[in-house]
Amino acid sequence: MQVEYDILTNVIYRHRYFSNLKLECFSIHPDKSSEDVMLNNGLIFKPFKDGFVLLYEAYSNGQRRERVEILDSSITLRYYLTLTDNNFFNYTDGGMDNLVDSIYYLHNINDNRTKPSLGSLLHLDEFVSKADIYSCKSFGETFSIKPFAIIDIHLNKELLTEYSLIFKEKQTYWRYVLVSEYLKNLQQPAILGEQEIFIGPDNIQLPNKQEALYFTSNIPISLSQSPLKHFKLVENYEKGSPAYRVVMRLLPTPNPANISTISNIRNDKIYSDIFIY
Numbered sequence: 001m002q003v004e005y006d007i008l009t010n011v012i013y014r015h016r017y018f019s020n021l022k023l024e025c026f027s028i029h030p031d032k033s034s035e036d037v038m039l040n041n042g043l044i045f046k047p048f049k050d051g052f053v054l055l056y057e058a059y060s061n062g063q064r065r066e067r068v069e070i071l072d073s074s075i076t077l078r079y080y081l082t083l084t085d086n087n088f089f090n091y092t093d094g095g096m097d098n099l100v101d102s103i104y105y106l107h108n109i110n111d112n113r114t115k116p117s118l119g120s121l122l123h124l125d126e127f128v129s130k131a132d133i134y135s136c137k138s139f140g141e142t143f144s145i146k147p148f149a150i151i152d153i154h155l156n157k158e159l160l161t162e163y164s165l166i167f168k169e170k171q172t173y174w175r176y177v178l179v180s181e182y183l184k185n186l187q188q189p190a191i192l193g194e195q196e197i198f199i200g201p202d203n204i205q206l207p208n209k210q211e212a213l214y215f216t217s218n219i220p221i222s223l224s225q226s227p228l229k230h231f232k233l234v235e236n237y238e239k240g241s242p243a244y245r246v247v248m249r250l251l252p253t254p255n256p257a258n259i260s261t262i263s264n265i266r267n268d269k270i271y272s273d274i275f276i277y
Contacts, residue, residue, distance in 0.1 A: 005044060005055040008070060009153065010162050011122065012051035017091045017169040017256075019226040022050040025085035026148070034077040041073065052079075054153065068157065075155045076109070083148035091223045091256035093170045095130030104149035105134045106165060108158075120163055122151065127168035171220035172272040174254060176233070177204070177262070178213040180277045183233075186247060190237035191215045193229055197239070204262060214262075216271075223272065227253045233276070251276065 013023035028047050030038065038045060042057030042065075054077070056070050081104075089096070096102055106122040124131040136146060153159075176191055176198065178184055191198035200215035221229060233248040254272035262273055 004058040006058045006067065007161055008043065008054045008056045008067060008155070009159055010051060010053035011151070011153075011165065012162065013165050013167075014050075015092070015167040015169070017167075017223060017225055019224070023165075023167060024049040025083060025088060027082045027084055028052055028079050028151075031078045031080065034079070037075055037077065041070065041075065043070070043077075045079075071155050071157050071159055073155050077153045077155070079151040079153070080147040081106075081149040081151055082145070087257050090259060091170050093168045094128055096133055100146075101136050102133050103136050103139070103147065104128060104132045105139075105152075106132060106149055107152035107154065108160075108163060109152060109154045120160055122163050122165055127166050129168075169222050169224060170270070171222050172254070172270045173219075174198075174217040174221050174231075175260075175262070175271045175273050176215045176231075176251060177206075177273055177275045178215075178233075179206075179210065179275055183247075183276060184211075184213050186233075186235040188237050189213070189215075189233065189235045189247070190244070191231050191233055191251065192237075193231045196229070196231070198231070206262065220270075223254060223256060248276070 013026060014021045015023040030045055037043075042060060044055040044057075046053045046055065056065070056067065058065055089099070094104075096104070104123075106128070108122055123129065136143065139150065178186075178189070178201070183189070189201055191200070196217065196219075198215035199218050201213040202216075204212050204214050206212055230253075231251045232246055233251055234244040234246050237244040252274055254274055256272075258273065260271045260273045262271070
């Protein structure tokens with residue numbers, strides 16, 4: 001008996017934080033009803049590291065079965081996406097503030113989306129955002145483990161052979177904190193980039209009561225696995241003059257595993273703290 005499968009559709013996960021754009025921090029499985037539907041319709045679900053593929057049996061009773069025959073079924077398949085990276089929201093601008101009671105709903109069902117250029121996406125805007133967030137209660141389900149997202153794939157004639165989930169990197173104010181006595185005693189210190197000059201230095205008290213100096217970027221900077229921007233620490237700096245001494249030629253970049261531990265009561269800006277000893 002001839003057994004052959006063709007692609008019905010596949011979904012890939014992408015994130016601008018990663019240098020290769022591949023997002024590999026999800027596990028996914030269909031709900032019980034969808035498992036039964038797939039079994040009864042000759043469909044196979046195959047997850048991979050950065051997405052999943054939905055296949056259909058290309059031959060039935062020895063006869064070739066075309067993709068369009070499956071798409072006439074008006075079936076909706078539901079999948080639960082689970083997050084496996086605890087630091088995900090440290091580097092992701094996803095718009096989700098309430099992690100306990102909220103869930104992303106991602107799908108290809110026509111809901112008057114107004115951006116034809118984004119037709120291959122399962123979310124409303126260019127990136128997964130707060131526009132895709134729903135209350136868990138709105139699904140009328142009791143989750144033993146709350147999924148990160150629900151994905152509905154509606155099988156109709158408009159179904160594309162590939163869809164994407166694209167996440168945007170978080171932008172934060174980078175804050176370099178000079179901790180050691182040597183660094184705190186530099187004369188006229190500054191942090192420079194190709195065009196940027198950080199604001200500072202200012203005094204700050206760390207959670208352990210230690211005094212430190214800090215510099216803050218004047219605008220938010222995108223977090224990236226391979227940052228495009230690099231900065232240096234100098235002393236004897238005067239604005240507009242090239243006559244300064246380089247203390248550290250390449251400063252480290254933020255680690256998304258580290259959440260800011262410095263309290264800030266003046267505003268609600270998001271900071272990435274980099275401690276220099």
